[in-house]
Amino acid sequence: MTLRDTLALSFRTVASYRTRSLLIVLAMALGVAAVVVLTALGDGARRYVVGQFSSLGSNLIFVLPGRAETSGGFPGAALGQTPRDLTLEDARFIGRLPQVRRMAPLNVGEAELTYGGRLREVTVLGSTAELLPIRNMRLSQGSFLASGSERSAQIVLGSTLAREFFPDGEAVGRRVRLGDNRFRVSGVLAPQGEAMGFNSDEIAIIPVDYAQEMFNTNSLFRILIEARSRSGIEPAKAAISHLLKQRHEGEEDVTVITQDAILATFDRILRALTLGVAGIAAISLAVAGILVMNVMLVAVAQRTAEIGLLKALGAPAADIRRLFFAEALWLSLAGGAIGYVLGNAGAWAIRLAYPQLPAWPPAWASAAGIATAVATGIIASLLPAARAARLDPVLALSGK
Amino acid sequence: MIRLSAITRLFRMGDQEVRALNGIDLDIASGEYVSIMGPSGSGKSTLLNVIGLLDRPDSGRYELDGTDVTDLSETERARVRREKIGFVFQSFHLVPRLTAAENIELPLMLEGVDPAERKARVDAALDAFDLGDRARHRPPELSGGQRQRVAIARATILRPTALLADEPTGNLDHRIGAEVMALLEGLHHAGTTLIVVTHDRELGARAHRHIAMRDGEIVADEK
Numbered sequence: 001m002t003l004r005d006t007l008a009l010s011f012r013t014v015a016s017y018r019t020r021s022l023l024i025v026l027a028m029a030l031g032v033a034a035v036v037v038l039t040a041l042g043d044g045a046r047r048y049v050v051g052q053f054s055s056l057g058s059n060l061i062f063v064l065p066g067r068a069e070t071s072g073g074f075p076g077a078a079l080g081q082t083p084r085d086l087t088l089e090d091a092r093f094i095g096r097l098p099q100v101r102r103m104a105p106l107n108v109g110e111a112e113l114t115y116g117g118r119l120r121e122v123t124v125l126g127s128t129a130e131l132l133p134i135r136n137m138r139l140s141q142g143s144f145l146a147s148g149s150e151r152s153a154q155i156v157l158g159s160t161l162a163r164e165f166f167p168d169g170e171a172v173g174r175r176v177r178l179g180d181n182r183f184r185v186s187g188v189l190a191p192q193g194e195a196m197g198f199n200s201d202e203i204a205i206i207p208v209d210y211a212q213e214m215f216n217t218n219s220l221f222r223i224l225i226e227a228r229s230r231s232g233i234e235p236a237k238a239a240i241s242h243l244l245k246q247r248h249e250g251e252e253d254v255t256v257i258t259q260d261a262i263l264a265t266f267d268r269i270l271r272a273l274t275l276g277v278a279g280i281a282a283i284s285l286a287v288a289g290i291l292v293m294n295v296m297l298v299a300v301a302q303r304t305a306e307i308g309l310l311k312a313l314g315a316p317a318a319d320i321r322r323l324f325f326a327e328a329l330w331l332s333l334a335g336g337a338i339g340y341v342l343g344n345a346g347a348w349a350i351r352l353a354y355p356q357l358p359a360w361p362p363a364w365a366s367a368a369g370i371a372t373a374v375a376t377g378i379i380a381s382l383l384p385a386a387r388a389a390r391l392d393p394v395l396a397l398s399g400k
Numbered sequence: 401m402i403r404l405s406a407i408t409r410l411f412r413m414g415d416q417e418v419r420a421l422n423g424i425d426l427d428i429a430s431g432e433y434v435s436i437m438g439p440s441g442s443g444k445s446t447l448l449n450v451i452g453l454l455d456r457p458d459s460g461r462y463e464l465d466g467t468d469v470t471d472l473s474e475t476e477r478a479r480v481r482r483e484k485i486g487f488v489f490q491s492f493h494l495v496p497r498l499t500a501a502e503n504i505e506l507p508l509m510l511e512g513v514d515p516a517e518r519k520a521r522v523d524a525a526l527d528a529f530d531l532g533d534r535a536r537h538r539p540p541e542l543s544g545g546q547r548q549r550v551a552i553a554r555a556t557i558l559r560p561t562a563l564l565a566d567e568p569t570g571n572l573d574h575r576i577g578a579e580v581m582a583l584l585e586g587l588h589h590a591g592t593t594l595i596v597v598t599h600d601r602e603l604g605a606r607a608h609r610h611i612a613m614r615d616g617e618i619v620a621d622e623k
């Protein structure tokens with residue numbers, strides 16, 4: 001029997017046992033759809049996080065005080081030393097490195113913002129003019145901290161704060177009180193919403209010196225650095241580490257991490273998560289496989305006389321085996337295809353419901369889902385096909 | 401040509417042993433028309449199954465067209481069945497999902513004949529068996545006589561040397577049964593060896609050689 005005839009004949013069989021076939025196809029389709037939808041979700045989450053993190057800026061390097069070590073902590077701790085501060089001086093030296101395009105020191109704290117009768121606790125960032133381009137922030141009114149303005153009492157408000165305190169929209173030029181100091185509003189940030197769990201619409205930004213004074217600290221919370229190019233990130237990182245080690249008397253007591261490294265970590269974790277989720281969904285395909293096997297076994301029992309007839313007509317065992325394989329192949333191919341369509345429809349519905357989430361099923365997952373369905377179907381048909389091929393023709397003809 | 405020597409076939413049912421065939425010696429020449437008769441359980445069907453290579457004897461030798469087919473592998477037996485044997489059953493054994501034409505086409509498919517030639521041969525067979533207007537009907541839509549005609553067309557489409565019919569008229573009324581027998585006899589006239597198992601004395605008598613069986617043995621063999 002030729003392959004074409006085998007496929008055609010088994011297709012006729014599958015098509016004529018409508019309910020039975022629909023049941024199997026549905027089970028297969030749901031399994032494949034689950035793989036497609038869940039990987040779309042997983043991969044969508046990955047893209048979302050990576051996208052959000054990328055939107056913070058590009059070619060970024062972060063310097064944190066203290067050494068992030070997996071064990072042992074700060075090496076000097078045993079000698080009763082505390083980690084050295086990361087100072088504004090350090091930041092200025094970094095800013096002068098040729099590998100660095102821009103640098104913004106950062107202090108973070110909480111303070112009370114008051115104007116007129118209003119009063120509110122806000123998150124305060126202390127930084128410099130460079131923060132705006134490094135963090136890809138935009139202004140809706142006025143100007144940002146002027147460069148070299150560290151000693152002038154300016155404040156930039158997040159869009160929500162500005163709206164709350166100045167419902168008339170006239171914020172620029174007003175004098176507000178933050179903690180014990182008075183500041184002149186120089187600008188208002190454009191609304192940007194939340195990024196990485198940080199809502200820049202509800203912050204106030206002041207020059208870093210004022211922040212250090214207000215929070216009574218000499219140590220920076222972070223230094224944000226932008227390298228000159230993507231390929232310049234690693235050299236810049238090395239230069240920064242080297243510089244800070246020199247300035248800190250040979251101690252490596254700061255952590256320098258690149259945006260790329262953090263991105264890669266997120267990417268890895270979320271990819272692993274997606275893979276795990278896909279694996280769980282694939283288990284439902286195995287269940288579908290068991291269903292296929294059972295239904296095929298029933299089919300062999302139902303069609304015993306027919307198998308006997310094929311044998312009497314001179315069909316070799318191999319032909320009969322192939323006919324049953326081909327049936328399983330058709331069923332699982334149909335299941336895979338329908339599941340693929342269902343899954344993509346599901347992913348589309350998710351994208352519709354959550355426009356921020358780029359829930360596109362990755363190609364590998366769809367391919368793996370369909371391949372698993374087909375492989376499961378064929379494996380599940382091994383036993384029934386072998387059983388059919390082994391039937392004794394005389395007994396089979398009499399339906400036993 | 402069929403030559404059976406000392407063929408036995410045992411069935412074991414629990415601790416009981418049935419000798420369905422008990423030392424059968426039988427020669428049937430090409431082109432003969434043989435009827436096999438005998439009481440129920442005498443081994444007629446078993447004999448036909450052994451001749452048709454559907455069943456294997458427990459001992460004895462079987463020579464078909466000059467070659468020993470006793471010890472052929474299962475695949476080779478399938479090929480011999482396909483090429484040399486045509487079966488006609490009491491219960492027709494048509495595939496219910498397939499049309500009359502498709503049922504007749506099955507052996508050609510198994511043989512790997514290409515579709516264009518298949519169609520030509522099936523059309524010819526439909527005409528020869530007066531089924532032209534039933535080609536696209538499925539078995540449930542056919543009468544008993546039509547079903548058996550489809551089965552005979554299917555059994556002969558590959559031009560077997562021997563046609564083995566096990567009570568081919570058993571499920572048909574007398575008149576239709578006689579028509580089917582006439583059809584089989586026509587094939588015999590065209591040169592096919594025809595072996596018919598039947599309970600019907602009248603039909604059995606039409607054969608040119610009459611074999612009677614009892615308890616797995618041939619008790620009479622008259623020409």
Ligand SMILES: Nc1ncnc2c1ncn2[C@@H]1O[C@H](COP(=O)(O)OP(=O)(O)OP(=O)(O)O)[C@@H](O)[C@H]1O
Nearest residue numbers: 411412413418420439440441442443444445446447
């Ligand atoms: N698969 C089997 N298992 C056990 N015994 C069997 C089997 N097939 C046939 N027999 C026995 O072998 C004997 C011969 O059976 P067979 O079917 O050849 O008889 P038969 O002459 O065709 O009878 P009938 O006219 O009723 O069709 C019977 O006793 C039957 O019970």
Ligand SMILES: [Mg+2]
Nearest residue numbers: 444445446566
């Ligand atoms: Mg019988």
